Every structure is written in C-alpha cells, then in structure tokens.
Amino acid sequence: MTDAELLQTCRIVFPGHRASTPAQTFGAMAAWCEQNNVAHDVYGSGALIEAFEHKIAELLGFEAAVFCISGTMAQVTALRLACEDRARALVALHPTSHIIVHEKSNYQLLGHFHALQAGERHRPWSVDDLAAIPDQLGAVAMEVPMREIGGQNPSWIELDAIKAHCRGRGAHLHMDGARLWEAAAGYGRSPREVAHGFDSVYVSLYKGIGGLGGSMLAGSAEFVARAAEWFRREGGNLIHRSPYVVSAAMQFDARLAAMPAYFARTQWLYEILRAHPSIKPNPARPQANILHLHLPASREKALAIRNQLACDHGIWLFGRAAHGALADTCVVELYVGDNLLDMPDSAAVEALALLSAALAA
Incomplete structure (x- = not known):
C-alpha cells in the first residue's frame, strides 16, 4: 500500500488541512463561479484575476501585484530585475533558502544572478549576518518564516533592523512569503505590517491557502509590470489563470481569518x-x-512507526521524514491546519502518547 493509500484509511490526520478529492474541489469551484458570475480571464486580463491581484497588493501595502504560475519563476525573476536596477549581480540568501535547497541551481544555470550564502544554517538571520558582508549587494532575499528550520523568524525588533540595514545600503529587500500569512499570526501583526519595508513580496496561493497552485508577486507598479513581461517571456503566459485564481480566491478570506486559530492550536x-x-x-x-x-x-x-500507527489505530502523524544531523535521529514537519484545529483534544493527546511509546520501544 502506498503512503497516499494508507493515509486515506486514517480517521485521525495531524498535518495540514482536510484533503478534498478532485471532484469535490472542482465541484466547489464550479458552484463558487456560478454564485459570483465568474468568467475566464484571457492571458491575465479579466475581472476576477485583476480584482484578486489588487486585493493582494492592498493587503500587503504595495502599488500592484501580478499572478505567476509558480513561486520558482516569480522569485528568481524578481531578484534578477532588482540586481539589474542596481547594476549589482549579488544576492544574499540564507543557507536554507528555497532557491538554494529546492530550485536545482536555476539562478546560476539561467544566469539570473550570483548568490552568496549568509548567516548560520540553524538559526534565522540577524542584522549582523548581513552587516558582515563587505560586498555590494543587489538584493537580499529573506524567507518569512524560514521553513527549513521549523518556521523560525527573527524577533520583530531584529526584522525591523534588517529592513533598515538593507534600505541603508541600497539593497532590494525581497520576501519569500510563501507562508507570510502564518508568520503574521505568529508575530501578532497584520500581513501589511510584516511586509512594510520590503521592496517586493512573493506569496503562495496554495500552501496555507489551499488553492490549486500559483503565486503572486507584489511591489511597485513599475517593478510588477516588468516582472509580468518577463513571466510571459519565460513561458508563464497561460491563456486562462482562472482555475488557479478561483481555487484560491474562494477560500482566501476564510483561510486568513483562521490563521490566528491555527497559531493558538x-x-x-x-x-x-x-x-x-x-x-x-x-x-x-x-x-x-x-x-x-x-x-x-x-x-x-x-x-515504520508512522505506518504501524496508521494500520493499527487509523492515525496519520506526519508525512515525510528527513535524516537528522546525529545518527539514529530524524526530523518531521507538522503544519497545524484544519485537521489539528478540529481534532478533539483527547485524540491528539492519545496520538502523541502512542508515538512516544513507540519511539521508546
């Protein structure tokens, strides 16, 4: 039995949001389109997508935002343009940056910019990490929060210091905000407050929001217009973005409203x-x-423990596991969403006790 098949047999699922079948997702999208009289966009022009782009820009405090089919395309394009503006090809990245860890050296192989790793692998950036770089930086790309180290963030005071430092040295400060909504709840601030002081922000439409895919890039009107033109040149010019936008827009407000509850859980x-x-x-x-x-x-x-608990108790505790730094240790990730939010306390307590006992055995 595959992991996906085993997961389907479980009555208690810890990570993430409730999974929907394609039929359920498409049915909900069709009903929402009927209720809201949605028409397809044509190459990004249309009432729904333009209104949603404006909504994201307003929410983050920027002049404009544009849809992009993937964050991978959006981020390296934004950073390349930022470097071109300053005639400086160097971008500072944290060692756990998505661009370094997951994007197959795209920035390097495509000649977008040069990357410099700054800071320590297991902790968030401090302003001292950036101040220690003597080179002229075209851009600084900062993930908020930093997923690969458990969703950590610098303190609010440190984040403000980083913003001021980048502004003072003339470096474009870009946010990898794939999980910005989650970070905002953790800071107890609005997304606009977190985004203030950044020059551009990428947000995902599927990670915490639950859409089918896609992203938004926000920034100045001129910067966003240039990025949009490059998305077209790079193969992102889909004739209809509407499936991605509908799947995100129809649940966007509810997901954002739930973020404080997910954090409390x-x-x-x-x-x-x-x-x-x-x-x-x-x-x-x-x-x-x-x-x-x-x-x-x-x-x-x-x-093996995860699978055994799934078979014996119908409990699914986590998805993937990664090797730990020490022998006979590993690391798993939990995203606290609808599943844990709606789970009875007793079920969660029982599941963790079963995991702890199995680990001890």
Missing part, C-alpha cells in the same frame, strides 16, 4: 508535547503554525 500542541520530552520541537517556542519534531529514531524507524 500550535501553542496548545507545544503544551501537550511537554509530556513527551523525547520528542523535541523546533523552534523551542512556536513562531508560526509550522514546526519540526526531532525524533530519537532513524528515518526508516520513524516511517
């Missing part, structure tokens, strides 16, 4: 984890509704 989960000291959460205190659990078991053993 994450805080509750941390309290429950205190009873199981062998399961170590990272960060030490919640900073968004995403966290990593460091387990005292090899990756293979952790996956």
